[in-house]
Amino acid sequence: MDALTDLAAGFADALTPINLLFAFIGVLLGTAVGVLPGIGPAMTVALLLPVTYVLEPTSAFIMFAGIYYGGMYGGSTTSILLNTPGEASSIMTALEGNKMAKAGRGAAALATAAIGSFVAGTIGTLLLALVAPTVVDLAIGITAADYFALAVFAFVAVATVLGASPLRGLASLGLGLYLGLVGTDVLTGQERFTVGVPQLSDGIDVVVVAVALFAVGEALYVASRLRHGPVQVMDASGPYMTRSDLRRSWAPWLRGTALGFPFGALPAGGAEIPTFLSYASERRLTKHPEEFGKGAIEGVAGPEAANNAAAAGVLVPLLTLGLPTSATAAILLAAFQGYGIQPGPTLLTTESTLVWTLIAALFIGNTMLLVLNLPLAGVWVKLLRIPRPYLYAGILLFASLGCYAVNADPLDLVLLLLLGGLGFVMRRYGWPVAPAIIGLILGPIAETNLRRALAISGGDLSVLVDTWFSRIVLLLSFLALVVPIVLRVVRGRRSTPEELQETGELRHHETAAANREGGEGS
Amino acid sequence: MPLSRRSFLAGVVAAPVLGGLAGCAGTVVQPGDLSRLRIMAPASPGGGWDTTARVMQRVIQQSGLARNVQVFNVEGAGGVIGLGQLGREDDDALLMMMGLVMVGAVDTNDSSTRLTDVTPIARLIGETELIAAPPDAPFDDIAGFVEVWAADPAATPIAGGSAGGTDQILAGLLAQAAGIDPAQVNYIPYSGGGESLSAMLGGQVTAGISGTADYGPQVASGDLKGLAVSTAERSDQVPDVPTLIESGFDVEVSNWRGVMARPGMTAGAREDLIALVVDTHDSDEWAEALENNGWDDLLLTGDDYAEFLAAEEARVREILVQIGLIQ
Numbered sequence: 001m002d003a004l005t006d007l008a009a010g011f012a013d014a015l016t017p018i019n020l021l022f023a024f025i026g027v028l029l030g031t032a033v034g035v036l037p038g039i040g041p042a043m044t045v046a047l048l049l050p051v052t053y054v055l056e057p058t059s060a061f062i063m064f065a066g067i068y069y070g071g072m073y074g075g076s077t078t079s080i081l082l083n084t085p086g087e088a089s090s091i092m093t094a095l096e097g098n099k100m101a102k103a104g105r106g107a108a109a110l111a112t113a114a115i116g117s118f119v120a121g122t123i124g125t126l127l128l129a130l131v132a133p134t135v136v137d138l139a140i141g142i143t144a145a146d147y148f149a150l151a152v153f154a155f156v157a158v159a160t161v162l163g164a165s166p167l168r169g170l171a172s173l174g175l176g177l178y179l180g181l182v183g184t185d186v187l188t189g190q191e192r193f194t195v196g197v198p199q200l201s202d203g204i205d206v207v208v209v210a211v212a213l214f215a216v217g218e219a220l221y222v223a224s225r226l227r228h229g230p231v232q233v234m235d236a237s238g239p240y241m242t243r244s245d246l247r248r249s250w251a252p253w254l255r256g257t258a259l260g261f262p263f264g265a266l267p268a269g270g271a272e273i274p275t276f277l278s279y280a281s282e283r284r285l286t287k288h289p290e291e292f293g294k295g296a297i298e299g300v301a302g303p304e305a306a307n308n309a310a311a312a313g314v315l316v317p318l319l320t321l322g323l324p325t326s327a328t329a330a331i332l333l334a335a336f337q338g339y340g341i342q343p344g345p346t347l348l349t350t351e352s353t354l355v356w357t358l359i360a361a362l363f364i365g366n367t368m369l370l371v372l373n374l375p376l377a378g379v380w381v382k383l384l385r386i387p388r389p390y391l392y393a394g395i396l397l398f399a400s401l402g403c404y405a406v407n408a409d410p411l412d413l414v415l416l417l418l419l420g421g422l423g424f425v426m427r428r429y430g431w432p433v434a435p436a437i438i439g440l441i442l443g444p445i446a447e448t449n450l451r452r453a454l455a456i457s458g459g460d461l462s463v464l465v466d467t468w469f470s471r472i473v474l475l476l477s478f479l480a481l482v483v484p485i486v487l488r489v490v491r492g493r494r495s496t497p498e499e500l501q502e503t504g505e506l507r508h509h510e511t512a513a514a515n516r517e518g519g520e521g522s
Numbered sequence: 523m524p525l526s527r528r529s530f531l532a533g534v535v536a537a538p539v540l541g542g543l544a545g546c547a548g549t550v551v552q553p554g555d556l557s558r559l560r561i562m563a564p565a566s567p568g569g570g571w572d573t574t575a576r577v578m579q580r581v582i583q584q585s586g587l588a589r590n591v592q593v594f595n596v597e598g599a600g601g602v603i604g605l606g607q608l609g610r611e612d613d614d615a616l617l618m619m620m621g622l623v624m625v626g627a628v629d630t631n632d633s634s635t636r637l638t639d640v641t642p643i644a645r646l647i648g649e650t651e652l653i654a655a656p657p658d659a660p661f662d663d664i665a666g667f668v669e670v671w672a673a674d675p676a677a678t679p680i681a682g683g684s685a686g687g688t689d690q691i692l693a694g695l696l697a698q699a700a701g702i703d704p705a706q707v708n709y710i711p712y713s714g715g716g717e718s719l720s721a722m723l724g725g726q727v728t729a730g731i732s733g734t735a736d737y738g739p740q741v742a743s744g745d746l747k748g749l750a751v752s753t754a755e756r757s758d759q760v761p762d763v764p765t766l767i768e769s770g771f772d773v774e775v776s777n778w779r780g781v782m783a784r785p786g787m788t789a790g791a792r793e794d795l796i797a798l799v800v801d802t803h804d805s806d807e808w809a810e811a812l813e814n815n816g817w818d819d820l821l822l823t824g825d826d827y828a829e830f831l832a833a834e835e836a837r838v839r840e841i842l843v844q845i846g847l848i849q
Contacts, residue, residue, distance in 0.1 A: 042566075042567050042568060043567055043595075045567075046567035046568065046572065046576070046595075049576050049580075050576075050579065050580060050583070052580075139720070140720045140723045140724045141724050142720075142724070143721075143724060143726050144721075144726070184599070184685075185685075186684070186685065186711055186713070187685065187710075187711055188685060188847070189630050189684070189685030189686040189711075189847050190847075191631070198598065198599050198602060198603055198606065198631060198633070199598060199599075199603060201598060201599040201602075201631060202597065202598045202599060267717050267719075267720040268713075268717055317720075321719070321740075322739055323719055323720065324568070325717070327566060327567060327568045328568075329568075330567075330568030330569070331567055331568045333568075334568065334572075334573045334576070337573075337814055337815055338577075338580070338814070340810070340813075340814045408596075452710055452712075455679065455708060455710055456679040456708075456710060456726060456727060458676050458677050458708070
């Protein structure tokens with residue numbers, strides 16, 4: 001096959017000692033910025049753009065590729081250990097990953113994330129090399145109505161994370177949808193709910209909300225409980241991946257990859273929706289439903305694979321059409337231009353050497369990340385042995401630093417504190433926080449695409465079911481919504497206590513609080 | 523590609539070396555404080571302002587005009603957050619990148635800092651706008667498109683970049699010139715040229731407006747129909763596409779970018795900054811950057827630039843009011 005010959009030539013170009021050094025620097029930097037919330041790979045590559053005039057293109061792109069994939073890795077480490085997602089696409093990882101860490105399974109969670117990222121990154125890069133032109137043709141046919149249908153499907157799919165009480169779950173979702181409205185309306189350019197604060201006109205950063213609700217909320221909660229009962233010491237001595245972990249991880253890795261790659265290739269797909277869908281599907285397919293909400297390894301393996309596969313997918317429109325669909329892709333494009341390379345539909349033919357070297361570099365970076373991260377997993381989990389007051393003080397410091405770094409704007413810290421206070425209250429009274437984040441991400445996608453579709457059709461609602469794609473996806477959403485209800489009616493009401501216990505965000509050390517809330521709740 | 527890969531690589535390696543030698547030759551090109559220059563890109567990394575700021579950084583360092591140039595991003599509200607910050611600065615060695623979009627953003631965001639509150643230094647470059655249509659469109663030129671458009675503006679969706687930006691301004695001005703009420707224009711904003719390009723390739727909209735850098739390659743390869751370009755002269759990137767003026771519509775828009783400095787600086791400090799920008803503009807590296815990025819050279823400095831700004835502000839305000847984006 002032609003592509004394979006080209007790829008082999010790409011490897012020959014990329015595999016020199018000096019390039020390997022650049023790959024190493026890249027993955028190291030990438031992992032570091034992925035760990036810190038707020039600073040992402042886009043900013044890092046932008047800061048490093050000046051190196052393009054001292055380095056030859058191959059070395060520069062190898063380093064950038066390492067940063068790009070490394071950023072996706074780094075985000076999972078803090079999600080799992082500290083419940084502090086570094087990037088929006090690692091939010092779902094925090095749900096089960098952090099529960100695993102608290103149960104002493106941190107090393108296994110980190111390992112499945114690292115291997116899953118490697119598997120997904122490798123398969124994704126391979127797909128990029130082999131099927132990019134075909135995928136991009138399909139991706140371009142996706143209309144605004146199709147995106148809306150996908151968003152509806154994602155909403156329905158993630159209903160499983162709503163928690164034990166649907167009322168609280170929906171309230172939390174509504175809160176997220178509201179936060180998503182803050183900012184400038186995409187279609188009319190008018191500001192909504194910005195209360196005259198110019199910094200709010202671009203909306204509230206998802207990372208700030210996620211870090212506030214997850215990390216700050218939790219830190220405040222833990223602080224408030226310190227004097228109640230004995231201090232729990234987290235067990236960090238759990239084993240690396242066991243045979244059974246591996247058996248339970250491989251299918252989620254592959255399913256996550258299958259979801260992530262096509263979404264990444266969509267011009268407005270992104271890495272968040274596939275992580276939601278992956279989490280939802282793992283939760284439905286698992287043989288261990290009782291573990292979900294307490295630290296199920298499938299819930300880490302799937303979303304982590306999905307976000308890395310999406311990262312590879314994003315390069316599809318970039319390399320085949322010269323069309324950047326993420327901030328990092330836009331900067332890579334700027335780097336191409338810095339070398340006098342005109343991106344566009346002909347990039348793959350006119351600059352094939354460089355493109356294949358870049359693809360080879362992605363493979364190298366990905367492998368290097370696995371080599372770097374797998375042994376480190378054991379080192380990272382030792383963080384959890386830090387006594388809790390110091391650990392959570394550290395998390396607070398770290399969260400604030402990261403949020404401040406996004407814009408160097410003190411207002412972000414005020415937001416972090418306000419939303420963190422909200423996160424504490426939600427936690428204290430057993431309101432799940434995940435639906436709020438999901439609403440914040442999905443709400444604007446659904447709204448913008450619904451209104452865009454209707455604007456294009458001149459207000460004709462039938463546009464929403466105009467394509468086969470949207471019909472099928474909407475039908476699936478409908479079935480996903482109705483079938484469980486029908487099944488429950490048919491089977492009759494049974495096993496209610498288990499059902500209630502099976503879902504649920506609030507867990508283990510909060511049982512006392514949960515019991516009390518039960519009385520206040522309905 | 524005008525350059526062979528080898529000679530290009532040689533240039534890449536040689537340029538900083540030569541730049542370094544020029545720096546060591548002793549004569550300090552700029553007065554002391556400008557040897558450390560900061561450039562603010564009031565947008566996120568990867569956008570037009572950010573790219574231009576970073577190209578400028580590279581050129582200034584390569585050509586040895588200043589030893590240390592730092593680019594930083596202040597994101598938000600179409601650049602107005604950055605403008606507000608510039609309004610509070612007291613550092614003379616700071617340039618803020620800006621452009622046509624900021625002229626509109628000041629009004630749409632009702633900013634308390636206006637462009638007249640800071641010091642205009644120079645207009646640098648412009649990007650030609652390209653109006654294009656999907657390959658199966660029932661018309662081949664801009665006149666044919668306008669005919670379809672005028673018949674039913676509401677049923678003629680036009681894709682472009684974010685609301686109130688250059689693309690929508692051009693759509694409004696063209697409507698005005700064609701006798702269509704700008705308020706009736708069915709403009710569909712996308713976040714950036716990439717997304718609107720895919721809506722065009724998928725044939726979801728009747729036409730689209732973006733920079734020649736976004737649509738040009740597709741027009742050249744025949745995947746899109748090029749209808750018209752927005753500047754007075756044709757673009758090198760799509761030489762076969764006529765200008766709007768050629769086609770009988772008296773509309774000329776360039777997505778220009780320039781630099782501003784802090785308010786209340788002395789005339790001398792302003793002259794130093796202008797001299798730095800002009801020296802940057804005169805360098806070979808800048809010429810190469812214009813070529814690589816497909817930018818038009820639009821240098822205009824000092825008071826001439828201030829006059830141009832005032833004219834653009836009036837024109838943009840009028841059209842945004844007619845479109846209905848601002849009161």
